[in-house]
Amino acid sequence: MDVSSTQFQTLYQSMLTFVNTCMAGHDPSHNPAHVHRVATLANTILEAEQKRHSPRPLDAAVIKLAALLHDIGDRKYLPQLADPHTHDDIDPKTMVQVALLKHGAPADLAAKVQMVVSHVSYTTECKDPAVVRRLIEEEGYPELAVVQDADRLDAIGAIGIGRTFTFLGAQGKKFAGENGWEMGNCIEHFVDKLERLDGMMKTETGRAMARTRTERLKVFRGWWEEEMYVAAA
């Protein structure tokens, strides 16, 4: 589907409305503004990779739709998405595909976007990194690299710091660690995950953009440790 076609523009606009509606009540760590940043970052990476003559041709329609829909079906927010009475009917594994088909997307596009969205997650990738590598390099989903990198860029740097603490405030009570519901859980999350993301970036463009933001995470953690040391009883 050509992204400049009227048909694509109509589909994209209706999916944008769908995303804004689904995520309107979400806390600011995973709300429509996050999705819009990821969509812009994905476009930036796509354009830069196309200029670099990326080894694999990239389908812009898949990237645009997958970036827009990448958090639809996120299990952390599923209970907030669904009406409790219809909750059982929602399958996070096919939500994106079902919504795309309902809004008139061609079946092959809907299936491809679903496949990309289903593999963006860091946690899913960590369980079996080879699956993501094969999808990108061998099985015809190089767009996954772009969407993953865009989502991960929004998870690091100052914005990533803001999102982590916002998530802690909004949802962190449910995920409280052994020290309880404390801000230190965010700093652990920097070390355990966020500071590692730049080593998992898939595109040249994304990797270069991640460098500065990862440095910011580390500088911030240095400040944090110094201030906590001064305030320790």
Next chain:
Amino acid sequence: MDVSSTQFQTLYQSMLTFVNTCMAGHDPSHNPAHVHRVATLANTILEAEQKRHSPRPLDAAVIKLAALLHDIGDRKYLPQLADPHTHDDIDPKTMVQVALLKHGAPADLAAKVQMVVSHVSYTTECKDPAVVRRLIEEEGYPELAVVQDADRLDAIGAIGIGRTFTFLGAQGKKFAGENGWEMGNCIEHFVDKLERLDGMMKTETGRAMARTRTERLKVFRGWWEEEMYVAAA
């Protein structure tokens, strides 16, 4: 009351238990860990000011208790503190004094600590800065300067950044600005309040400690603006 006396230690321990219980369910922006940091910072400022031969003698018992109790009666958290059935009985203006008396504090100490706690707030001070100035310089409450500075140090720097976003996630929906419930509200809060705090510090020690942390707020905001610019649609 001599802070090394057994009587003070007993009172302090029981107030510590009271604070930990009252604030146990609070989000990490205003929980017991915040209070403990402020208590340590207040001690640090007290000791440094005493070494500097501060112009006014400081009562360590008042500082220790006021730092510990400074968020008791905070209107933002009052609904979470109280049993809804007894809510009407709680008067935030006297909660600290009532609790101190109940735990055996002398009446003059309880009254003094209440006066300090009632004037720690930035918002209260902004409404009439002369009241705070008079309390500290003329009316015998120089301890207010120390407790205010300690609380404000925990509002800036990396910890202040973390607390602001945590508060946004936990409580910010209630205070959403004209742009809705968005992380940008935190950045506005940096400009409107947090970056101004170092000009309102009352002790030499606090002012010196605030300098680096204020610089950190500004560095972070620079990062934020650059990242938001890149991700703007």
